[in-house]
Every structure is written in C-alpha cells, then in structure tokens.
Amino acid sequence: MAVDLGEASVWVLLLSLWWIHDTSMKYAFRLPKELVAQPLVLASLFFLSWRFASLPSLEPRRWWRLPVVRAVVPVLLVATAGLFTSAHPQHVAGALVSLWIGAAAWVGWNQGLPEPRLRRLVDATVLPASALALVGVLQFHGLYRPFDFAGETEGQRLGITSFAGSAGDLALFLVLPVLVAQVGLRSARGGRRWLWGSALLVCLWALAVTQTLSALVAVVLASAVLWWPLLPRRRALVGLAVAAAVAVGATAAVPPLRERVVDKVKELRRGDFNSVLTGRLDGWRAALYMLEEHPLAGVGHGAYRTEFAAAKLALSERSVEFFHDNRQVMFVNAHNEYLEAAAEWGLPGVLALGWGLWVVVSALRRRPADTWPVEDRALAWAGLTALAILALAQFPFRLALVGFEAVLFLAWAVPREAP
Template sequence: MTWLLRVLACATAALAPLEGYLLELHGQLAKAAPLLLTAVWLAQRVRERRMPQSHPVHGVLALFAVVLLASTALHAGGPYAVDYLLRWLPFLVITVVLVDVAAREVPVRALLASIVGGAAVAAVGALHSLVAEGETRATGPLEDPNDLAYFLVAALPLLVALIGGRRSAVRSAGLAATALVLVAGAAATFSRGGGLALTAALGWLVARRALPLRAVAGGAAALAGVGLGVLLLAGPTLDRALQEKSYIAGTNVDTRELRWQAAARMLTEHPVLGVGPGGFRGGYAAASHNAEVDEQTPVAHNMYLEVAAELGLPGFGLFAGLLAVAAVSSERVLRAGARRPMAAAQASLIAVVVASTFLSQQYYLPLWSLVAVVAAADLRRRETDARAPRDQ
C-alpha cells in the first residue's frame, strides 16, 4: 500500500488550493483525499503493528487538542462551537498522518512538489478568472482573493527546494515558468497581505543564501514585463480593478481594526479557555457593540487574535508553540545538510506567518502541511544520525 499512501498524500497536498473547484463538483469532494489518506494510513499501521514515530510536534498537537476539547465543552451551547471543533480536528489528524507518511513512505521532495503543483494550477485558474471571466480581482479556485494569494505565496518559496538534482535547460525553464505563473496569479489577487508575505519570504531566502539576489532581480524584471503587457492590453480593466481595490482597502482597514479590538476584548474577558471554537463569530456583534451592522458573524482577519480569543492563552500558547517547534526542527535539518529544502520550507512558513496577520488561515492546509513536512524531515535526519554509528 506504499504507492497508495504516496498518491493520496501528494493528492491531499496538491488539491488543497483547488477546493472551490472540487466543491462545485460535489459538496464533500474536497474531503475525499484526506479521508482516504487517513483510512489507508491507519489500515497500514494496524497491519504493520507499528506506531508513528514520536516527535515534539505530536506532544504540542495532543495538548492543543485537550485545550480545544475543553474549550468546546465549556462553550458547547455556542452556535458554532461543535461545527468549528469539527473544522479543527481534521487538521490535527492530517498533520499527524502527513508527519508519519513523509517520514517513511513519501519523499519530502515529492510532497513539496505536490504543494507547488496544486498552487500552480490554482494560479492558472486565478489568471483565467481575471482574463476570461472579467473578474476585477482573481479568484478562480477560491472565493476570496486573499485566501487564494495565501496559497500561492506560501507555495512559491518551495520552488527553491526543487532546484536540486539533475539540472537541465527544460527543468530550469519549467521552474522559472511556474514561478512566474505563481507570482502573476498572486499579483492578480491584489492582496496587500500576500505582497508583504512574499517580500518577507524572498528576503529570508536571500538572507540564507538559498536564492541568489540576481534571480530575484530577474524574476522582478520578468514580472514587470508581464505587467507592462497587461497594462497595454487591458489598461481600463486594470485601472478599474485598482480603483475597486483602493476602495476596499480603505474599508478593510477600518473593519479589521474593529474586529481586532473585539478579539482582544474577548481574550481579556475569557483568558483561560476563550469564548470557544467559532465563538468570535457568535459573539462579535456583542463584543464590538454592533459596530458592523452589515456583518454580524465575521472572522477576525488575524489568525493569532482569533485563536487567542476562541481558545484562550493556553490554546494560543500551544498554537504558537507549534510554529516554534517547526522553526527549531527546520533549523536542525538545515544545519545537518539539507540547506536549500529547509530554507525554502522556512521561507514558506514565514509567508504563512506574515499573511496570517491579516487573514484567519488556521482552517487551510498550508500551515499544517508545512509543519508536517518539517517534522518529517527532522525524523528522517534523526534516523540517519542513529544509523551512522551502526554503519561504522
């Protein structure tokens, strides 16, 4: 069943940014690959009578699950508590599964390539929605342009991890074309948070010497050329899109300030277990003193404040601990020799961290898959280190 685990793990990673397309075909189709992966993985481990290899990330996930369940039990009467608990739990489970299969059956490089491949398809869909469907901001496979930008920007640094291996002109051209498509798709969303996240990720890659500065300059020049072509061919449409984005941006600043204040207020009043999963949506109108008449049940547009408001300081501490464990693990693997892949994973995590300052992205796969990939690479490093003395 090894081949099936590989196919399902790669499909889970690749199909995540295409959720909107899958939902159009069937309401449950987006869940099919993760569910099948979990079922096959469980059957395989039972047949082998083998437990997953332990990693610190498992301890953090287990404690986080305890806080999540406790908060849900305390606020079980909330209108969204159970629904949001059922949104959280699959991500915790799939992270455990991906850690284990990527440490044993699925090459880390294949998983990273799947993330990039799915995002590239999503970027093509984004550009199609802009060019062929007349959207002023690219959407395509996801309804919200900002969410789409999040997926594309998180995938872009991972291209650096795919540079290694046998070089060829065709391969290099393919990677360059994929990078251009991802950047163009992200730019077509007009997401400011995505732009900041991409800048931070590229800065990290340059600082860690995983990406030459001339490559960044060349990419910027190519993108500028594409932008000039778009301006010449579709100037009026682009101007209308920029005007709409300017109007929306001004509104977003005001509404996000209101929501962040409401989330901080909830945390202050419920610091131990928060207001429960989904409690921000359920309690926003009251916490904001009905500040947004047109939007009574929004998200916080800040992953950290939303998690803290809903799960309290212990939940937020464990959630932040998950990112800290990923950062430490990736640095260990990087220093053990896997410099370029781990620098790419770190840059992608930085993109996720920055973008999530303006978005509620805890219910999307990039964060969880990156944590899993890094933990799996750390387990592979540990196994290699343990095998070395035996070989000697």
C-alpha cells in the same frame, strides 16, 4: 502497500481539490472543497494506519518525543475543552471536526509518509497552483469567464476568483507554490527548468492581479529568507535589490494593483489605519474584546463568528469607530490567526499556541544540517515565514484549499524525529 495507498489519496486531494465547486450552494467554493477534502484526508490516514498497526510497539513516550505530537496535543486539548466551557457547544463541536482532522493529517503524514515522498508531494502543489493561477490570469484579461457575476464585479478584483472562490483565497493558495517553484527552478536542468520557470511566472502573475497585498508581502519576505542562505552574501544582496525592482515593476505594470497601492499609501498618510488594513481592525478589536471578556476559556473554538455581533455592539457603546465601508453585522474571521485563537481559546490557548510554535522552530533549528539538502532547509524556513506572515492578516488554516496545502508542507518541513 499502505504507504502507496495513503500517498495516492493525497495525490487525489492535490489534483482534484483546486477545481471542486458547486454553484448551487450558498458557499459555492469553500464548503464543497471542505466536504471533498476531509474524506480524502481520512482515507489517506486510514491507509497509513495499516503501517502503524504493523509496528511491534507504540510506546507513548516515543510518540510524545515527536515534534508534531508535542506541538499539536496541547492545542487540541485546550480547543476541545471548549465543549464544556463555551456558550456555543454546537458551533464548537462542528469546528472541532476540522481541527482534529487537520491535526491528524499533520501527524499522520509526517510519520506515515517517507520524507522523499512528502517532498515530491510538496513539489506537486505547483500543479494545481499553476492551473488556478492560469484561470485567474485569463479572468483578469477577460479571456475566460467561467462564472457570471452580478453588477460590475466581473471586471473588478473580486471577480478574479479562478476556482478558488475569491481573489484572497487564490492568492493565499499560491504563496507556498511560488516558493517551491523557486527552488525547483534553481535545481532543474534543461526542459524541466522551463517548466518550473513557466509555473513560477504564471503564479506570480496571478498573485499580482489578485492585488492581495498580504500575500505579496509574504512572498517577498519569504523569498528573501529562501535565498539568503543559498547565495553568497554579495549575490544575495544583489538578488534582494533585483527582487525589489521586480516588485516595483510588477506594481507599475498592473494598473489595478498600482491603484490599490497608491490608495493604501494615501490612507496611511491620513492616519486611516483601518482603511489601510481594509477593515481588519474591526475583527482584531472584536477578538481582543472576546479575550478580555473570556480570558480563561475563550468563547470556544469556532465561536468567534457567533460572538462577533455582541462584541461589535459592546465596542460601539465604548465609542469605538468601525470601518466605514463595512456594513456587515457579522465578521466571519478575525483575519488574524493568532488573535482569533486567543479569542476562542483564551489565555491557555495562547500558551498552547506559543508552545507549539516554539516546538516547531526548535525542532527545525536543531535538525543537523547534514541530514537534508541546503535548498530544503531554506525552503522549510521560507515556508514557515510565509505562513507566519499570512496568519497575521488572513486565515490560511481555516480554508480547506489552503489549510491542507499548509498541513502537507508542515508535515514535510517539521523533522520526523526529535533532534
């Protein structure tokens, strides 16, 4: 009963969160999704806690041997310590709520939900992804416009929001379902094969029209990781060549994407790397400056945005040039999860994050091959690859829509027991 109710809460999260929005709010998409997601996650954990309460004993040693616990506890300790070291304790306290809920979801879902049910939930992420993708595609072609935008945004990349809130958020959410759909297409038969194929096509189409290059790169590289162990070497090489040809063809078939790629190539030839990265060097430099100024404790979890203006001013005094198209005083995120973690947590946080990544990768490598299908093993590695790439240029774990999808995937992918 506890497992059924816990799983039902996750199903409600998956099937409702994609649409949640409130245009009367300043942050009409991200904030409402977070406000709805967190209670649903806590509800699922509440129901799953009944299962843990019925266990005969909860030995600390057993819990520490679990990969998810060993990976997340050091990060939580370092981040929480920021309450006592940061100059912005209120910002830290607010951000810690989301971090602790996400961490609890990872551990609770990993240990509380049976692996087959987790796998089914991972497959189910394709449903909201397909719905969001379809709305985005219709927006791109001017067939459905659920929102009115000021100026010329409607016909531009920023007007392809679907119900995700932005082209970037939409693209980030679609990456993992694209990988899941590929595995589903490989194993399905009959009519189900057509369903998986249709879902994959609309998600790829939407990815292309969002023109989010980091997400497209993540899909291409993660797909290579996915198919490499599933195909004989010769067929895998042929498949990679076909995938490259499809990527080139998609770029040519979507004029805005083609123009964006051409512009990036021109900027790269000029050596204008900040333009190639759409101003991300600003956020990265600020993060490194914060780490330089606060190496032992960081600026505090969630305080990057608060410290950005001061960091930008200090860097300007050092004659650092910033992105010419960026007029914002505040950079909300560093657009690099690793650098933002370093800025907010300091060197201890870097060590804790490195430890967590090592625990996850080691647990996956050491899991016996005969304990799960080869498709699942390939999907787990592909998903980790995609998330690692997205974290280099985006902030997938700081968005409720994308973050809880990623947490669900990791809850399934990371082995439940120590190898």
